[in-house]
Amino acid sequence: MTEQDKVKTQKPKKDYLMNDESKNMDREPVIESDSYKPADKLKGxxxxxxxxxxxxxxxxxxxxxxxxxxxxxxxxxxxxDAKRTESRLKEIGAEVLVFKGDVGDEAYANEVVDKVVETWGKIDVLVNHAGEQHYQSSIMDITAEQIDRTYRTNVFSMFYFIKAALPHLTEGASIINTSSITAYKGNPTLMDYSGTNGARVSFTRSLSQNQEITDKKIRVNSVAPGPIWTPLIPSTFPEDALESWGKDGALGRPGEAYELAPAYVYLASDDSSYVTGQTIHVNGGVIVNG
Known part of the structure; x- marks a missing residue:
């Protein structure tokens, strides 16, 4: 059985795994696999x-x-989508809080953190994952509004959430910033998005060395996904670009979200206690030397 065939057999168990936009895809994204074996790595x-x-x-x-x-x-x-994911987390047995809003708004970041601390008393893991991208083949088509929106969502939000969370992060806590393969190899049709991910990588490295962070033994790392098949992809790229999308790596295929998520578990857990200022590349075998 080829690697591609193995991935095709990883069928989602329930429809909560699907995004509303999945109906526009040739194939559905898979965010959960039966093969994962939990081990209480984040208990409590x-x-x-x-x-x-x-x-x-x-x-x-x-x-x-x-x-x-x-x-x-x-x-x-x-x-x-939020209701599906919330229901799945509760089905697993987790306590869950859900917040709707704009991560590029500092007041919203403060509101989220305040409510989490009020409810649970601390924060051990902060994952700055929210992001947006816009396909533009010419820099002349990238408006000031688009630049502001992309940087506000992808970069400003990191500062807002980290500033809000820092007083409440436990000693040895983990901050994980999602960057992208585009930070390392660029993308000619995602120029502003690529720029934000370069900023995320540099910010991750810088923050990991900051004394305010190191004094609390907080680790700061990044995950740089390659081509992962999510609802964002067909909503971003023109249809004719999707045929070859994600096939330039050694594995010759796009990845699925469930193949990427364990990297976030590793960086959140004590397994990565000696890892900080680093980026994990989950990209199907594209060598970026970064």
Whole structure:
């Protein structure tokens, strides 16, 4: 059986694994796999995942719940996705908080953190995952409004959530920032998005060395996904670009969110106690030397 065939056999168990936009795809995204074996790696921990309603964020939230964490996740607009993911986390047995709003709004970040601390008393894991991208073949088509929106969601939000959470992060806590393969190899049709991910990588490295962080033994790392098949992809790229999308790596195929989420578990758990300032590349075998 080829690697591609193995992935095709990983069928989602229930329709909560699907995103509303899945009906527009040739194939459905898979955010959960029966092959994952939890081991209480996050038992008793409190985690915040921004953009946790679908795709990679939902896959990560689900594994955190399976590993015993209490999970708070944010989302922007898709109520149906948020309800599905919330229901799945509760089905697993997790305590859950859900917040709708704009991560690029500092007041919203403060509101989320305040409610989590009021409810659970601490924060052990902060995953800055929420992001957005816009396909533009010419830089001349990238408006000031688009630049502001992309950077506000992808970069400003990290500062807002970290500033809000830092006083409440436990000693040895973990901050995980989602970056992207585009930070390393670029993308000619996602120029502003690629720029934000370069910022995320540099910020991750810088924050990990900051004395305010090191004094509390907080670890700061990043996950740089390659081509992962989520609802964002067909909604971003033109149809003719999807045929070859994600096939340039050694494995010759796009990845699924469930294949990426264990990296977030590793960085959130004590297994990565000697890892900080680093980026884990989950990209199907694209060598980026970074």
């Amino acid at each position: 921990k409190v985690a915040i995942v921004t953009g946790g309603d679908s795709g990679i964020g939902a896959a990560t939230s689900i594994l955190y719940a399976k590993e015993g964490a209490k999970v708070a996740f944010t989302y922007h607009s898709s109520d149906d």
